[in-house]
Amino acid sequence: MNNNSTNGEWLDIKRGIETICKKFPESYWKTLDQKRAYPTNFVNTLTKSGYLSILIPEQYGGAGLPLRAASVILEEIHRCGANGAACHAQMYIMGSLLKHGSEKLKQKYLPDIASGKIRLQAFGVTEPSSGSDTLSIKTRAKKLGNKFLINGQKVWTSRAEHSDLILLLTKTSDSEEQQKNLSLFLIDMRPHLNKSIIIKPIRTMINHSSTEIFFDNLEVDEDCLVGSLGSGFKYILDGMNAERILIASECIGDAKYFIEKSKSYANDRKVFGRPIGRNQSIQFPIANAYANTRAAELMVKEACSLFDSNKKCGEESNLAKLLSADASWQAADVAMQTFGGFAFSEEYNIERKFRETRLYRIAPVSTNMILAFISHKVLGMPRSY
Ligand SMILES: Cc1cc2nc3c(=O)[nH]c(=O)nc-3n(C[C@H](O)[C@H](O)[C@H](O)COP(=O)(O)OP(=O)(O)OC[C@H]3O[C@@H](n4cnc5c(N)ncnc54)[C@H](O)[C@@H]3O)c2cc1C
Numbered sequence: 451m452n453n454n455s456t457n458g459e460w461l462d463i464k465r466g467i468e469t470i471c472k473k474f475p476e477s478y479w480k481t482l483d484q485k486r487a488y489p490t491n492f493v494n495t496l497t498k499s500g501y502l503s504i505l506i507p508e509q510y511g512g513a514g515l516p517l518r519a520a521s522v523i524l525e526e527i528h529r530c531g532a533n534g535a536a537c538h539a540q541m542y543i544m545g546s547l548l549k550h551g552s553e554k555l556k557q558k559y560l561p562d563i564a565s566g567k568i569r570l571q572a573f574g575v576t577e578p579s580s581g582s583d584t585l586s587i588k589t590r591a592k593k594l595g596n597k598f599l600i601n602g603q604k605v606w607t608s609r610a611e612h613s614d615l616i617l618l619l620t621k622t623s624d625s626e627e628q629q630k631n632l633s634l635f636l637i638d639m640r641p642h643l644n645k646s647i648i649i650k651p652i653r654t655m656i657n658h659s660s661t662e663i664f665f666d667n668l669e670v671d672e673d674c675l676v677g678s679l680g681s682g683f684k685y686i687l688d689g690m691n692a693e694r695i696l697i698a699s700e701c702i703g704d705a706k707y708f709i710e711k712s713k714s715y716a717n718d719r720k721v722f723g724r725p726i727g728r729n730q731s732i733q734f735p736i737a738n739a740y741a742n743t744r745a746a747e748l749m750v751k752e753a754c755s756l757f758d759s760n761k762k763c764g765e766e767s768n769l770a771k772l773l774s775a776d777a778s779w780q781a782a783d784v785a786m787q788t789f790g791g792f793a794f795s796e797e798y799n800i801e802r803k804f805r806e807t808r809l810y811r812i813a814p815v816s817t818n819m820i821l822a823f824i825s826h827k828v829l830g831m832p833r834s835y
Contacts, residue, residue: 458751460522463501467523470495471530476799479532483657483802488612493537497566502537505544510556511564516758517692521699521750528703529710531799533806535658538700539571539609542693543617547636550677550685555636559615571613572639574604574663575686581606582819583835584619585628585683589665591620591635598635598675600668606813610649610661614640619682632682635674642668656806691753691763693814694771698750701774704807705743708781711800712736712788719790732788739781746773765828772820775810782807 474492482489496502504519506512513519520541527534540563547556547570562568580586589602600620610616615638622633639647646668652660677685713736716727726732753770756763782804786793793800811817825831 455519458518458522458754460519463519463522464526466499467501467526468530470499470501471527471532474532476531480796480799480802484796486653486657488609488659489533489536490612492532493612494566496537502540502566503564505541505548506560506564507548510560512560516754517695518751518754518758521696521754524696525699525703525706528700529706530703531707531803533657534700534703535806536609536612537571538696539573539613540569542696543570543573543689545692546617546634546676546685546689549688550634550681551636552673552676554673555676559636563615568614568638569612570615570617570636571609572607572616574607574610574616574618576606577603578605578662582816584686585632587619587621587632589618589620591622591633593622593672593679594669596672598670598672600635600665600670603662603664605662606652606660607649607663608658608660610639610659610663611651612659614638616663617676619686622679622682629683630680632686633679634676634682634685635670636676637668637670637674656809658809690815691757691767694767695750695753695757695763697810697814698746698753698767698770698774701771701778701807701810702743702747702750704778704803704810705739705746705774705781707803708778708785708800708807709736709740709743712739712781712785716788726788735784735787739777739784742773742777742780746770746777749773765824768820768823771810771815772817772824775817778807779811 500513501523503512504515508514524534524538559568563570575584577587577589579588589600589604591598591600602620615636618635618637619632620635621631623631625631646666648664649661652662654660716732716736717725719726749766749770753763753766756766785800786804789798789800792798796802822834826833
């Protein structure tokens with residue numbers, strides 16, 4: 451893979467992804483969506499081409515590229531009408547392992563993740579009674595000698611059925627200082643499946659391979675602990691900036707997809723003997739979505755640039771996610787209106803992408819929680835919770 455980047459544009463990567471996506475056209479995604487099936491061939495192709503391991507340092511078999519390269523990959527996948535959700539977790543949870551994992555853990559897993567022998571695609575944080583309120587999770591890891599015994603339940607753990615490893619957040623103590631009660635584990639699920647780990651798929655409005663997972667006396671070696679005991683929440687917060695930036699990149703890709711589709715359809719579709727795109731009531735919403743997408747894109751680039759220079763980027767990552775999720779949702783709605791009745795037909799893929807892009811205003815972090823972050827942490831207003 452060529453590492454050339456001009457102004458963070460990574461044109462070689464963009465072209466490479468576009469070439470791969472042409473082999474997986476929208477008909478491929480439509481069929482998978484109808485069957486709620488995992489895009490195994492697409493994920494394998496990306497893996498073999500080295501795109502999924504770009505954040506893994508070269509010494510472990512990856513390309514050692516900055517987050518901006520991952521951001522370009524995910525944006526381009528989405529711009530082409532595909533969906534990076536099948537494999538994006540490997541990129542956004544990689545930071546926790548790279549920054550805080552022991553050398554032993556990295557040696558054990560990173561080369562196999564980089565080569566595609568094993569997959570790290572599952573991230574278990576959310577539980578039935580704690581989504582936005584991460585500190586209130588109940589899944590418990592109890593220390594027993596040199597082992598941990600894990601019991602509890604996660605929900606919405608996406609891709610668990612298609613992942614070998616899971617990065618799992620658990621409670622390890624009940625101290626007054628809630629933030630020190632959580633610990634992070636990297637667990638190989640394979641030996642425990644259908645015994646102490648039960649995975650049940652959740653049928654959802656999008657094809658996202660989401661599941662609920664039950665841990666029943668799961669015994670893991672203490673080496674599975676990422677970093678130190680009681681630091682899990684800190685590590686998760688640390689990794690969230692990368693997650694927000696990468697999801698924002700997918701939103702930018704979605705928004706560009708909708709704008710391009712809307713523009714083409716508005717130019718082609720004739721009603722009352724002329725293209726509907728001649729009406730400003732059709733043109734202006736598309737132009738407005740374009741303006742908002744470009745503005746959000748600038749924030750994504752700024753967040754990436756700060757992240758990749760190891761500078762503080764909490765505000766920018768949150769703003770990038772907020773603005774991009776709003777921009778993609780606006781562009782999706784504009785596309786629905788532009789396509790009229792045909793937007794509802796599965797044939798045009800607009801309804802599929804419309805459903806898919808709606809997720810980002812809720813997960814992995816909801817728009818409300820970002821606004822709360824900006825109010826409390828950036829503007830210094832009183833906490834509401
Ligand atoms: C398709 C899908 C895939 C997912 N994949 C994963 C995954 O792989 N791993 C994982 O761990 N999780 C995953 N999630 C979970 C996701 O991160 C949560 O759904 C999200 O964090 C919101 O939590 P919740 O659904 O429990 O909502 P809740 O926390 O119950 O909140 C419900 C609503 O109330 C609002 N709200 C709550 N408190 C406040 C407040 N104080 N002020 C203002 N508004 C508030 C929220 O913003 C939200 O709009 C996924 C979810 C979905 C739908």
